[in-house]
Amino acid sequence: MILFINSSETDYGQDILFSGLVQKLGRDQIIDYPFNMNYFFSRKPYPRDMGNMTPTITEKIKFLAYNHPPYFFIDWTKIKAVIVGSCKAKAFQNYLKIIQQIPESIPRIFNDGGDFPGIAEHLFEDKKLFDQAEKIKPFDFILKREKLIHQKYDQRVVAFPFGFNLKSIATKTLAVTEKKYDVSFWAVESHPIRTQALARLQNEFDCKQNGSTLNQKFKTYKRKGQFYLEELKRCKVILNFRGAGWDTLRYWEVPSLGELLISEKPEIEIPNNFIHEQSILFCKSDLSDLIDLCQWALTNDHTIQKIRSQARLHMEQFHSSEKRAEQVLNLIRYEF
Numbered sequence: 001m002i003l004f005i006n007s008s009e010t011d012y013g014q015d016i017l018f019s020g021l022v023q024k025l026g027r028d029q030i031i032d033y034p035f036n037m038n039y040f041f042s043r044k045p046y047p048r049d050m051g052n053m054t055p056t057i058t059e060k061i062k063f064l065a066y067n068h069p070p071y072f073f074i075d076w077t078k079i080k081a082v083i084v085g086s087c088k089a090k091a092f093q094n095y096l097k098i099i100q101q102i103p104e105s106i107p108r109i110f111n112d113g114g115d116f117p118g119i120a121e122h123l124f125e126d127k128k129l130f131d132q133a134e135k136i137k138p139f140d141f142i143l144k145r146e147k148l149i150h151q152k153y154d155q156r157v158v159a160f161p162f163g164f165n166l167k168s169i170a171t172k173t174l175a176v177t178e179k180k181y182d183v184s185f186w187a188v189e190s191h192p193i194r195t196q197a198l199a200r201l202q203n204e205f206d207c208k209q210n211g212s213t214l215n216q217k218f219k220t221y222k223r224k225g226q227f228y229l230e231e232l233k234r235c236k237v238i239l240n241f242r243g244a245g246w247d248t249l250r251y252w253e254v255p256s257l258g259e260l261l262i263s264e265k266p267e268i269e270i271p272n273n274f275i276h277e278q279s280i281l282f283c284k285s286d287l288s289d290l291i292d293l294c295q296w297a298l299t300n301d302h303t304i305q306k307i308r309s310q311a312r313l314h315m316e317q318f319h320s321s322e323k324r325a326e327q328v329l330n331l332i333r334y335e336f
Helices: 012-025 057-066 089-101 121-136 192-201 225-233 250-256 290-298 301-319 321-331
Strands: 002-005 030-033 081-084 108-112 141-144 157-159 181-184 235-240 261-263
Touching: 002 012, 002 089, 012 030, 012 108, 012 321, 081 089, 089 121, 141 321, 181 290, 192 290, 225 235, 225 250, 235 250, 235 290, 250 261, 250 301, 261 290, 301 321
Parallel strands: 002 030, 002 081, 081 108, 108 141, 141 157, 181 235, 235 261
Antiparallel strands: none
């Protein structure tokens, strides 16, 4: 069994890993501490539902009755690993409540899915919680989302970008075939490159008409939940540029939908990354070829369709939530 210490707040990296572990091992093999309502009930729309594995009523009763003891009744002889699933204060506060009870022999893993390249940097002023945990017992492995290519890290730090829970996409969403939009970039300007890209696009293609404009606000988005994913599928070309971190959810959403992504190339380690002109199109970092690349994609449908198909296959082979879970289980040599 895995003890999965989590934050009740939405955390894409935490939720993707949790869903993958459930897919790989079964719900009864993962104890979420504290009990996370979002993993048990469909309470929030996509993307805040990626950790929910929609158990049946019978499974819910069985799990609550037999497989989810309060932390002081945990049978540590059955626990094969402890995972701190999030780089948020609540997760570390929960971890520190039970850290002294965890046997020394049990592997400890920290999933650092924060936006910044430093270890636990996303905790900001709460980084003392990480330092306190490390002083008691250092983590055996640190899963690092923003592991920069040109930065040196401790040997226990493992590249671990988002990936995607493919079960988050509804069947009706995948069934969408109509193409209504040419080129889209629906995003808030959380990094200067996004502003630069949107400025270049203002008078190109159908960007103004479809809402790929400057000064977008997340709270006023009209495309949300599964409708957002359906709208992505209605795009011929979808763009991606870094936000607070290099790793964006859209980098994984678009190929999961079997659609074409044009993106800057992330400067973080991504094992088995997508390949230019095979499963993605990478533009230059200065955006000098962005418009030409979009135009080429719009006029080479046969080639682009091959890239779309390969993108989805590449996701299934290397970057699903289940594959992320396999990576973690292999680290601790967990037999599954």
